Amino acid sequence: MDWLDRFHAAVDYIENHLDDKIEYSSVAQAACCSEFHFSRMFSSILGISLSEYIRRRRLTKAAFDIQTSDAKIIDIALKYGYDSSDAFSRAFKKLHSVTPHSVREKGVQLKAYPRISFQITIKGDVELDYQIERMETELRFVGKRQSVKTSRAFKEIPALWRKSNEDGFKQALIDMSWVSPKCKLESLVGICGKEAAITDEVFDYFMGVRYDSKPPSDMEEIRIAPSTYAVFPNVVDAWKRLYSEWLPTSGYELANQPCIEHFLGPGHKIKHELWVPIIEK
Known part of the structure; x- marks a missing residue:
């Protein structure tokens, strides 16, 4: 299909x-x-x-x-x-x-919203930047997970990051980043669930950094197996163009690995990226 x-x-x-x-x-x-x-x-x-x-x-x-x-x-x-x-x-x-x-009553004016129909529109006026990243080794991340309601993820996730900034957790993660850099996921990350197919009403959103040493006592670790990701700049805009422009004609589909929101540090031209796990169709 x-x-x-x-x-x-x-x-x-x-x-x-x-x-x-x-x-x-x-x-x-x-x-x-x-x-x-x-x-x-x-x-x-x-x-x-x-x-x-x-x-x-x-x-x-x-x-x-x-x-x-x-x-x-x-x-x-x-x-x-x-x-x-x-x-x-x-x-x-x-x-x-x-x-x-x-x-x-006769002559009453109403509004009708018809059933939607989808079609692919080929656009060439605005380029879509992306890159394919193949992670050849297992990646280990350290941080904390929070439960997020699937239906309210758009509101709850930004709120979690705001709270982390207020209570010092975000700064703790920043201090731990780049300790032993070995890939392009070296800044703050938000890992959505355990795989791309989030079907439960609630999922875990993991806020952390890639880290190879022993985690602090108040944090935990998760590991992600070697995977291939399509990486798009700007998390907010990436979702729309991913599904409406890139994914339908790319020859790829979502893989059963977590999606990763990658927040880069000061000095980067791009502030954040969306890492989407993919496999060839």
């Missing part, structure tokens, strides 16, 4: 469950992807979150139901996941700018 087929399978799942409970993990599974990565892909490519897309589609379908049936408003609200008519009315008016009851 190629990249486009995976996304269309996920959209099929959503469309078939608009009047049922939608588990984000099941949507990601339909795309043969982890929930963590799928949510990043979706929001990066579309510019809206997965939850917002589902909300818009449900309220679009609800408007059609109100127009074409005699069903009670509360029944339609319950059908699309709203516990009360008041909650449904608020959400409906926010999207359509009219109340659900007014839909059955």
